[in-house]
Each structure stands twice: as structure tokens, then as C-alpha cells.
Amino acid sequence: MEKNIEAVLNKYPEGSVDNLIPILQDIQEVDGFLSEESVVKVGEYLNMPASKIYGVATFYNQFRFTPLGKYHIQVCCGTACHVLGSATVLEEIEKNLGVKSGQTAKDGIFSLEVVACIGACGLAPVISINGNFHAKVTSESIKEILDNYRNKE
Amino acid sequence: MSFLIKVNNKEIEARNGETILDAMERQGIQVPTLCHLKDMLPSGSCRMCVVENAKNNRLVTACSTPVEEGMEIQTHSSGVIESRKTIVELLLSNHPDDCLYCVRNKNCELQDLSEELQIRERRIKGVKNNIHLDRSGTSLVRDPDKCILCGRCVRVCEEVMGVACIDFINRGSQSIIGPPFDRTLNTSSCVNCGQCIMVCPTGALSEKSHFPELISMLNNPEKTVVVQYAPSISVSLAEEFNMPAGGDISSIMNAALRKIGFQYVFDTSFGADLTIMEEAAELVNRIENGDTLPMITSCCPGWVKFAEQFYPDMLPNLSSCKSPQQMMGAVIKSYWAEQLNKNPEDIYSVAIMPCTAKKFEAQREEMTSRGITDVDAVLTTRELGQLIRMYGIDINNISPEATDSPLGFRSSAGKIFGASGGVMEAAIRTAYNMITGEELLKFKVEELRGLDGCKEAQLKVDDLTINVAVVNGLANARKLLDKVNNGEKEYHFIEVMACPGGCINGGGQHIGAAEGAVEARMKALYDIDDKETVKTSHKNPEVIKLYKGFLGKPLEHTSHELLHTHYYKRDVIL
Structure with a gap:
């Protein structure tokens, strides 16, 4: 992980504070999340307190602070999905996994995230698991979908 | 260079480059402030110091708006008072009601403002904050429930003390002020100087008592x-x-x-x-x-x-x-x-x-x-x-x-x-x-x-x-x-x-x-x-x-x- 961070930082040789968000994005791209270690490293590199970086990172929805699960669930909360009940879907998944949006279940199998429109409005309400879309999900079908993934383990 | 502006229909001297608040303070004209810290750059975030620009009837923050020649300001028009009152009512909406048990009882800026603006009923009901009390430090106690997010502690910690162990975390209604990674003060770079307590308007920061x-x-x-x-x-x-x-x-x-x-x-x-x-x-x-x-x-x-x-x-x-x-x-x-x-x-x-x-x-x-x-x-x-x-x-x-x-x-x-x-x-x-x-x-x-x-x-x-x-x-x-x-x-x-x-x-x-x-x-x-x-x-x-x-x-x-x-x-x- 440390090497990954180094590699990202090497892409920004000027070490300017202006690059903070691109750096964080790159790290998340590589590691899947922002670890404490990486935030501290970026702070050292940009000469910026960790509190400031954490403040910036938590301001934006795009940054995660826990590693992704093996299966990453994105619940679409775009307009069409919202109208067709994505809130209930999210609630059902949260109950099923015992985690909130932005978190990873303790067993590391699932992680959950709420996203804006993923451009599949015709399939609403839709969820995506590792990029595979599951269309017209209902509170009933969710259990089945999640169990299918669980059974693969 | 100085010129005249009108405040409450009376002409006062204003200097080029200063804020409305600076000009008024010199004349002893008071408006309430919360996020403002003397001798530091204005942040204009709490909007407590709003005054009315009589020319266009708009509300502007006195702490961060520079004076302009010919300006006409009203500091206590009904619109201004109403607006300040709403700000305080919103701050109170998620604030704990335990003043009697608070370390800052009788010495709290929020309490003072609520009293000055004669807030007598709970018009806006919000969900009360319920965040961990941080008693991890040897010197300071952090009670984020009581924090009104004025940010004065953040600025003192960074600008005066050069420590910056706390900052705003999250966004919108989820915002809190605290050390990075939602950790506690004892693992942060806090040096226990207590200058944050000195500027905290409420009881969100206080010293640890040995009573x-x-x-x-x-x-x-x-x-x-x-x-x-x-x-x-x-x-x-x-x-x-x-x-x-x-x-x-x-x-x-x-x-x-x-x-x-x-x-x-x-x-x-x-x-x-x-x-x-x-x-x-x-x-x-x-x-x-x-x-x-x-x-x-x-x-x-x-x-x-x-x-x-x-x-x-x-x-x-x-x-x-x-x-x-x-x-x-x-x-x-x-x-x-x-x-x-x-x-x-x-x-x-x-x-x-x-x-x-x-x-x-x-x-x-x-x-x-x-x-x-x-x-x-x-x-x-x-x-x-x-x-x-x-x-x-x-x-x-x-x-x-x-x-x-x-x-x-x-x-x-x-x-x-x-x-x-x-x-x-x-x-x-x-x-x-x-x-x-x-x-x-x-x-x-x-x-x-x-x-x-x-x-x-x-x-x-x-x-x-x-x-x-x-x-x-x-x-x-x-x-x-x-x-x-x-x-x-x-x-x-x-x-x-x-x-x-x-x-x-x-x-x-x-x-x-x-x-x-x-x-x-x-x-x-x-x-x-x-x-x-x-x-x-x-x-x-x-x-x-x-x-x-x-x-x-x-x-x-x-x-x-x-x-x-x-x-x-x-x-x-x-």
C-alpha cells in the first residue's frame, strides 16, 4: 500500500496543495479507499495537517474511508429509482448487511454505497454489484440476490 | 482614504478597505457576532452580524462586507432582527437543552443571544445532536453536541497556534468539528493550550475538572x-x-x-x-x-x-x-x-x-x-x-x-x-x-x-x-x-x-x-x-x-x- 501511495505522489512532483483532490482520487483508485496512513502521507507530502485533508475528503461523497468489500453494492438513488422506491431498497440492504451506506460489512464480503443516477432508469429501481446491474429490485428479491453472492463464498 | 457612510441615518467615518463592522465598532455601534474573531480575517459563516443595506434592502454580513462610499446601513430594522432571531432559533433547534448542567451556564454567547433576541418559544424543532463526548484528553473535554460550528476553535488552532489538530468533518447537517479520522483528542496533535476554550461561544470545549x-x-x-x-x-x-x-x-x-x-x-x-x-x-x-x-x-x-x-x-x-x-x-x-x-x-x-x-x-x-x-x-x-x-x-x-x-x-x-x-x-x-x-x-x-x-x-x-x-x-x-x-x-x-x-x-x-x-x-x-x-x-x-x-x-x-x-x-x- 505504501508503494502505491508513493507512486501516486510521484505523479505530482510540484507537491502543490492545489493537487489535493486529484491525489486523493488517485489513491482511492488504487487502494479502493483512503486509509489513515495514506491521508497522513499526503499531509506530509503537501505539508498540510491531516485534519485539513480529512475535512476536505469527508466533504465529498466520492471518498471512502473503509476498504471495499469483495462485492461492492451501489444503490442508485437517481430520480427514477427514487420514485420507484430506492429508499426502501436501501433500507432493506442496510438491514440485511447490518451496515450503513459508505461502510463495509465486518466479514468484508459486501460494501455499500449510495450513488446518483447510474443511467439505467428503465431498470429502476436498480442496484449494481461489482458493475453487474440488477433490475427492478424489490425488498423480496434483494434477499435472493445477496444470498446468491453469499453462496459463492 | 476615508469617506462617510450612513449607519442608522447618522453619518459616520469609514476607511477604505475596512469592513462595515470595523467602521461601526469605532463608533460604538454594536451588532451581535458569533464566528467573528478580532484581528483575524472574517469568515462570514454564521451570518449573525447581518445588517440591511438600505439602498437595495438586502442583508449583508457586517463582518465581511467592505465599506463603500455612500452606503446606507440599518443595523436593527425589523428584517434584520427577524433574520438574526431565525439564525439563533436554528442554532437552538438541535442544541441540547441542558444549560443548567452546562459548564458555561451564565457565560455562554448562545444563551446571551437567545436572551438578547428575546427568544421565548421553540419554533423550530430539530433532531438533537447525539455525538460522543470526548473525555480522552488530560486537559480538554470536547462535547460536539454543544458545538454550533462557528469554527472559531478551528481558526485559532490553525492560525494562532499553528497546530490544526481539529477541522470541520463531513458536510451539511452531518458536519462536526473534531480531530482527523473522527479520533479522540488524546491521539491528535492537540497541545492542550486551551485557546480553543477561550474562543468557544458555548460549552463545546472546556477543561477537565479535578474537583x-x-x-x-x-x-x-x-x-x-x-x-x-x-x-x-x-x-x-x-x-x-x-x-x-x-x-x-x-x-x-x-x-x-x-x-x-x-x-x-x-x-x-x-x-x-x-x-x-x-x-x-x-x-x-x-x-x-x-x-x-x-x-x-x-x-x-x-x-x-x-x-x-x-x-x-x-x-x-x-x-x-x-x-x-x-x-x-x-x-x-x-x-x-x-x-x-x-x-x-x-x-x-x-x-x-x-x-x-x-x-x-x-x-x-x-x-x-x-x-x-x-x-x-x-x-x-x-x-x-x-x-x-x-x-x-x-x-x-x-x-x-x-x-x-x-x-x-x-x-x-x-x-x-x-x-x-x-x-x-x-x-x-x-x-x-x-x-x-x-x-x-x-x-x-x-x-x-x-x-x-x-x-x-x-x-x-x-x-x-x-x-x-x-x-x-x-x-x-x-x-x-x-x-x-x-x-x-x-x-x-x-x-x-x-x-x-x-x-x-x-x-x-x-x-x-x-x-x-x-x-x-x-x-x-x-x-x-x-x-x-x-x-x-x-x-x-x-x-x-x-x-x-x-x-x-x-x-x-x-x-x-x-x-x-x-x-x-x-x-x-x-
């Missing part, structure tokens, strides 16, 4: 409870009792402390005299032996932790001397205990300090030798005020008393420790004597006095020129140390105080001090120095006696064991 243990000790017949108070306490406590700033009430304080039940009362200025004996000797030693220079003072525990975190390479530059509080504590439980035939384990030693970081210092493990802590409990100036009120003591109606002896006499050099530059001045007086064997003709070093963040002086001692610097406010220390590190500046001796102005403006002092209070406290200390005759630590007869009968010489074995310490690099999130 329950203290009160049980005061009532324990097997314990001898002794107390020492820092040089700046006697010139600051008056304000806790609505008296004007800068009055020296040391003898009244002695009497009040005895009434509370402290059996022996000491002035930490004696400890300061001891610090000077050791520190001046160390300086002379370092200069003569060509050891690590510049030597940097170590009496400020906020600064010491700052150095341990941010400047670990400079730890050899820090004087190995303990602070006056710890030296005083150490001699109380050794020399004094011996003199009075007391068992050190039966002594409960309390220190009253203008400082929250002293609570941290007292519990550092280096400050305990052979299982005996130098100091057992630390109270701030504010807490002393509370204690005096709790014990029902009328300080306006009490006969003055003196401190206890031995360890009761202090020089005025020890007393000026409370002001930024004081330690340096006191050290110079004694170091001069140690080098030349003579006394300085002029004790006052004018360049080192005052509230400037960074002060410098050059001193001639025989054919040696000594360069010294004094900084206060850790952000200033950072600037100076960076200059020292890159070779831009060279000094023999640097005094660092974490708080702006020194201990007289410490994080344990009266909250809501009047304008000019810090200057008044400083003046009071220097007035004492002007008036008194024993102006040097090495002329303090009780210090001389202590060395003769117990310690030997400065830096010798006993002194070394009791009065010196060491520092180490800290592993915290920077």
Missing part, C-alpha cells in the same frame, strides 16, 4: 493539602469576580485559599526563581562549553508538546529544566516535606494555573519520581473562581494574608514569568550575574516586553554579545524556528510561550475578558517588578537557603534529579 478528587482530599484528615499558584493568577483572578482587570490580589487569594482548606499556600513564582537559577546556569554552561544552541525555554507545556510533535530534531535545544510548577511541586515533596517532617505520600499538592496544558504536564510520566508525583491536581484560574464561590467566600470582605515559608518568598523576576518575555528577562538578570559576578545596571529589557508575537534583543555581557528572541503564539514559534533551522536567524536563547501574550492570556484564564484586559494583566506584573526591591532570582533569600541547605549548586546532583527532565518524540497524527 471531586480535590474536595475529597480537602476533607481527608490524613492528607496535607498544599497549593501553589502561578505568577499570573493573582493579576487575573479579580476578573472572575467582576473586578477590573489587572488588580493584584495575591494576599486576598492566600486568605481565600486557606479558608477553602488548603493548609499551606505557596506562590509558584518561587518555583520560577528556581527555574531561573537552573536555566541561567544551563545557558551559561551551553555557551561556555559550546553545546547545542540556541537553548529554548521549556516552562510552557503546550510548547513542549508542540516541539515533541513538530520539531523532534530540536529537542536537544530545549532546556532540560522542569517548569516552575513541577520544580515547586518537586521541592514541596522533598525539601519542604523534610523540613516539616511530613511523609511526601501524605501530601496532596495542587497547582492553580492560567493554563490547561499544565494538567497534561502534571501527569507526564517524567514528572513522577519513585512513585511520587510532583503535582497531584491542577486547577485553572476559572476553576479557582468556581471553587471560591462554591465555598461561599466573599473575597471583598477578607483580611489579606501572606504565603507560607519556607518556599514563601519570591523575587519580582519570578513574578514576571507570567508575561511573554518575562522568563527571558529574568534569565538575563541572573545569567549576567553568573557570567560577570556583577549585577546588571538596568534590569528592564524594553525590547522584550509587550504583546508583539516575536521580539528580539541583543545583549552585551562583557565582550560577549548574546542574541535572544521571545515568541508567543505557537504559529509565531513555527515561523521563528523555521528561520533558525534554515540559518536565516541565529540566537543563543529563545523563549517560547504557546499562548499569545504569555500565561496572562493562557487557556485557563477568565472567559470573556474585557478589551485591554491582557495588557492590564501584563502591566500589573511589570508594576510589581518596578515597585519591589528583590528583582533577581539569585537574590531571593529563600532560594539561596534552599541551595545551601539542600540542593547544592544549580545543575548538581540533587538539582539534576529533582528539577530536570527529558523529552521524547511523540507519535500522534500530525
Whole structure:
């Protein structure tokens, strides 16, 4: 992980504070999340307190602070999905996994995230698991979908 | 360039580039503020200071809007009052309702605003905050439920102290202020200076209280409870009792402390005299032996932790001397205990300090030798005020008393420790004597006095020129140390105080001090120095006696064991 961070930082040789968000994005791209270690490293590199970086990172929805699960669930909360009940879907998944949006279940199998429109409005309400879309999900079908993934383990 | 603007239909002078608030303040026209901090850039986030621009009937923030020629401002139109009221109602909507149990009850800006704006009903009901209380630190307690997100603590921590251990986290209704990774203060880079408490409008930040243990000790017949108070306490406590700033009430304080039940009362200025004996000797030693220079003072525990975190390479530059509080504590439980035939384990030693970081210092493990802590409990100036009120003591109606002896006499050099530059001045007086064997003709070093963040002086001692610097406010220390590190500046001796102005403006002092209070406290200390005759630590007869009968010489074995310490690099999130 440390090497990954180094590699990202090497892409920004000027070490300017202006690059903070691109750096964080790159790290998340590589590691899947922002670890404490990486935030501290970026702070050292940009000469910026960790509190400031954490403040910036938590301001934006795009940054995660826990590693992704093996299966990453994105619940679409775009307009069409919202109208067709994505809130209930999210609630059902949260109950099923015992985690909130932005978190990873303790067993590391699932992680959950709420996203804006993923451009599949015709399939609403839709969820995506590792990029595979599951269309017209209902509170009933969710259990089945999640169990299918669980059974693969 | 100045021009006229109209405020409430009356013309007032405004200067180019200033804000509406600046112009109005000069004329004594008041509007409420919350996020505003004097002498710092405006943030304009709370919108408490809105005023109406009569030309377009729009509301603008007085703190962040620059004046314009021909401006017409209304400060209390019905729209303005309504708007301010709504802001406070919104702030109250998720704020806990436990004012009666709050550390800032009767001294809270939110309470004051609610009262001033006559808020009499709960019009907006929000979900109450329910975030963990952070009691992890040794000095500070963080209660994010009570935080109204004005951001003053964040700015002081970053801009004045150069620490930046807290910032805004999350966004919108989820926002809180706290250390990175939602950790607790004890693993952050917080230096416990308490300046955040000084600017917090509510009870979201406060000092950790040692009251329950203290009160049980005061009532324990097997314990001898002794107390020492820092040089700046006697010139600051008056304000806790609505008296004007800068009055020296040391003898009244002695009497009040005895009434509370402290059996022996000491002035930490004696400890300061001891610090000077050791520190001046160390300086002379370092200069003569060509050891690590510049030597940097170590009496400020906020600064010491700052150095341990941010400047670990400079730890050899820090004087190995303990602070006056710890030296005083150490001699109380050794020399004094011996003199009075007391068992050190039966002594409960309390220190009253203008400082929250002293609570941290007292519990550092280096400050305990052979299982005996130098100091057992630390109270701030504010807490002393509370204690005096709790014990029902009328300080306006009490006969003055003196401190206890031995360890009761202090020089005025020890007393000026409370002001930024004081330690340096006191050290110079004694170091001069140690080098030349003579006394300085002029004790006052004018360049080192005052509230400037960074002060410098050059001193001639025989054919040696000594360069010294004094900084206060850790952000200033950072600037100076960076200059020292890159070779831009060279000094023999640097005094660092974490708080702006020194201990007289410490994080344990009266909250809501009047304008000019810090200057008044400083003046009071220097007035004492002007008036008194024993102006040097090495002329303090009780210090001389202590060395003769117990310690030997400065830096010798006993002194070394009791009065010196060491520092180490800290592993915290920077």
C-alpha cells in the first residue's frame, strides 16, 4: 500500500496543495479507499495537517474511508429509482448487511454505497454489484440476490 | 482614504478597505457576532452580524462586507432582527437543552443571544445532536453536541497556534468539528493550550475538572493539602469576580485559599526563581562549553508538546529544566516535606494555573519520581473562581494574608514569568550575574516586553554579545524556528510561550475578558517588578537557603534529579 501511495505522489512532483483532490482520487483508485496512513502521507507530502485533508475528503461523497468489500453494492438513488422506491431498497440492504451506506460489512464480503443516477432508469429501481446491474429490485428479491453472492463464498 | 457612510441615518467615518463592522465598532455601534474573531480575517459563516443595506434592502454580513462610499446601513430594522432571531432559533433547534448542567451556564454567547433576541418559544424543532463526548484528553473535554460550528476553535488552532489538530468533518447537517479520522483528542496533535476554550461561544470545549478528587482530599484528615499558584493568577483572578482587570490580589487569594482548606499556600513564582537559577546556569554552561544552541525555554507545556510533535530534531535545544510548577511541586515533596517532617505520600499538592496544558504536564510520566508525583491536581484560574464561590467566600470582605515559608518568598523576576518575555528577562538578570559576578545596571529589557508575537534583543555581557528572541503564539514559534533551522536567524536563547501574550492570556484564564484586559494583566506584573526591591532570582533569600541547605549548586546532583527532565518524540497524527 505504501508503494502505491508513493507512486501516486510521484505523479505530482510540484507537491502543490492545489493537487489535493486529484491525489486523493488517485489513491482511492488504487487502494479502493483512503486509509489513515495514506491521508497522513499526503499531509506530509503537501505539508498540510491531516485534519485539513480529512475535512476536505469527508466533504465529498466520492471518498471512502473503509476498504471495499469483495462485492461492492451501489444503490442508485437517481430520480427514477427514487420514485420507484430506492429508499426502501436501501433500507432493506442496510438491514440485511447490518451496515450503513459508505461502510463495509465486518466479514468484508459486501460494501455499500449510495450513488446518483447510474443511467439505467428503465431498470429502476436498480442496484449494481461489482458493475453487474440488477433490475427492478424489490425488498423480496434483494434477499435472493445477496444470498446468491453469499453462496459463492 | 476615508469617506462617510450612513449607519442608522447618522453619518459616520469609514476607511477604505475596512469592513462595515470595523467602521461601526469605532463608533460604538454594536451588532451581535458569533464566528467573528478580532484581528483575524472574517469568515462570514454564521451570518449573525447581518445588517440591511438600505439602498437595495438586502442583508449583508457586517463582518465581511467592505465599506463603500455612500452606503446606507440599518443595523436593527425589523428584517434584520427577524433574520438574526431565525439564525439563533436554528442554532437552538438541535442544541441540547441542558444549560443548567452546562459548564458555561451564565457565560455562554448562545444563551446571551437567545436572551438578547428575546427568544421565548421553540419554533423550530430539530433532531438533537447525539455525538460522543470526548473525555480522552488530560486537559480538554470536547462535547460536539454543544458545538454550533462557528469554527472559531478551528481558526485559532490553525492560525494562532499553528497546530490544526481539529477541522470541520463531513458536510451539511452531518458536519462536526473534531480531530482527523473522527479520533479522540488524546491521539491528535492537540497541545492542550486551551485557546480553543477561550474562543468557544458555548460549552463545546472546556477543561477537565479535578474537583471531586480535590474536595475529597480537602476533607481527608490524613492528607496535607498544599497549593501553589502561578505568577499570573493573582493579576487575573479579580476578573472572575467582576473586578477590573489587572488588580493584584495575591494576599486576598492566600486568605481565600486557606479558608477553602488548603493548609499551606505557596506562590509558584518561587518555583520560577528556581527555574531561573537552573536555566541561567544551563545557558551559561551551553555557551561556555559550546553545546547545542540556541537553548529554548521549556516552562510552557503546550510548547513542549508542540516541539515533541513538530520539531523532534530540536529537542536537544530545549532546556532540560522542569517548569516552575513541577520544580515547586518537586521541592514541596522533598525539601519542604523534610523540613516539616511530613511523609511526601501524605501530601496532596495542587497547582492553580492560567493554563490547561499544565494538567497534561502534571501527569507526564517524567514528572513522577519513585512513585511520587510532583503535582497531584491542577486547577485553572476559572476553576479557582468556581471553587471560591462554591465555598461561599466573599473575597471583598477578607483580611489579606501572606504565603507560607519556607518556599514563601519570591523575587519580582519570578513574578514576571507570567508575561511573554518575562522568563527571558529574568534569565538575563541572573545569567549576567553568573557570567560577570556583577549585577546588571538596568534590569528592564524594553525590547522584550509587550504583546508583539516575536521580539528580539541583543545583549552585551562583557565582550560577549548574546542574541535572544521571545515568541508567543505557537504559529509565531513555527515561523521563528523555521528561520533558525534554515540559518536565516541565529540566537543563543529563545523563549517560547504557546499562548499569545504569555500565561496572562493562557487557556485557563477568565472567559470573556474585557478589551485591554491582557495588557492590564501584563502591566500589573511589570508594576510589581518596578515597585519591589528583590528583582533577581539569585537574590531571593529563600532560594539561596534552599541551595545551601539542600540542593547544592544549580545543575548538581540533587538539582539534576529533582528539577530536570527529558523529552521524547511523540507519535500522534500530525
